[in-house]
Amino acid sequence: MMKKLLSKLLTFILIAAIIFTCGITALGYFKYKTVISEVPLFEKVAIVKDNPHYTQLKEINPDFTDSIVATEDHRFYKHGAIDGISLVRATIVNLLKGEIKQGGSTITQQVAKNLYFSNDQHFIRKVAEMFAAYDLEKNYTKDEILELYVNIVYYGDNNYGIQQASKNYFGTTPDKLSFDQATLLAGLPQAPSSYALSQHPERAKERQKEVIEALEKYRK
Numbered sequence: 001m002m003k004k005l006l007s008k009l010l011t012f013i014l015i016a017a018i019i020f021t022c023g024i025t026a027l028g029y030f031k032y033k034t035v036i037s038e039v040p041l042f043e044k045v046a047i048v049k050d051n052p053h054y055t056q057l058k059e060i061n062p063d064f065t066d067s068i069v070a071t072e073d074h075r076f077y078k079h080g081a082i083d084g085i086s087l088v089r090a091t092i093v094n095l096l097k098g099e100i101k102q103g104g105s106t107i108t109q110q111v112a113k114n115l116y117f118s119n120d121q122h123f124i125r126k127v128a129e130m131f132a133a134y135d136l137e138k139n140y141t142k143d144e145i146l147e148l149y150v151n152i153v154y155y156g157d158n159n160y161g162i163q164q165a166s167k168n169y170f171g172t173t174p175d176k177l178s179f180d181q182a183t184l185l186a187g188l189p190q191a192p193s194s195y196a197l198s199q200h201p202e203r204a205k206e207r208q209k210e211v212i213e214a215l216e217k218y219r220k
Contacts, residue, residue, distance in 0.1 A: 028127020156196030
């Protein structure tokens with residue numbers, strides 16, 4: 001009797017999980033189609049590139065971009081729109097917590113989020129973000145996606161994009177960043193308010209140590 005009850009319970013849980021997943025996927029896809037129809041991807045990217053502060057990858061010190069990849073998504077050039085390993089780990093944690101505690105987001109997903117979505121941590125937004133990330137990977141190269149990322153993320157203290165951050169924090173351009181400046185800036189996007197140099201320089205320096213460790217470990 002106990003085995004039958006356990007079997008029925010497991011079956012119910014499995015069915016409920018499938019229904020929940022299908023429902024969230026459908027809602028996420030609808031959200032993605034809605035935002036894409038309002039402003040198509042190519043138009044959204046064009047708007048970003050039209051910003052006078054937009055900086056091409058070749059005009060940025062490689063110490064900075066290598067640090068970003070090593071810190072934010074060290075398998076960036078090896079996986080597609082999503083990183084299966086990080087996604088599985090984050091999904092398990094999130095399901096156990098009943099809410100999104102870990103993102104497992106790739107650089108491409110973060111670009112999609114910054115282009116179209118808010119920072120709301122809910123499953124529907126994450127699914128919509130994934131669909132948009134697939135679009136990005138289909139239409140742009142990895143270098144183009146990385147270039148978009150460093151130009152749209154927030155670095156704290158009202159600095160959006162690497163050009164503003166370089167100028168306002170250090171009075172220089174992205175190509176003239178020193179190694180110390182580059183690795184310091186690369187740590188800010190993870191938590192720009194917590195690491196903002198004007199208010200939390202010591203936290204930012206501690207974060208920089210993590211960035212340098214990641215760079216030494218993952219840099220090609």
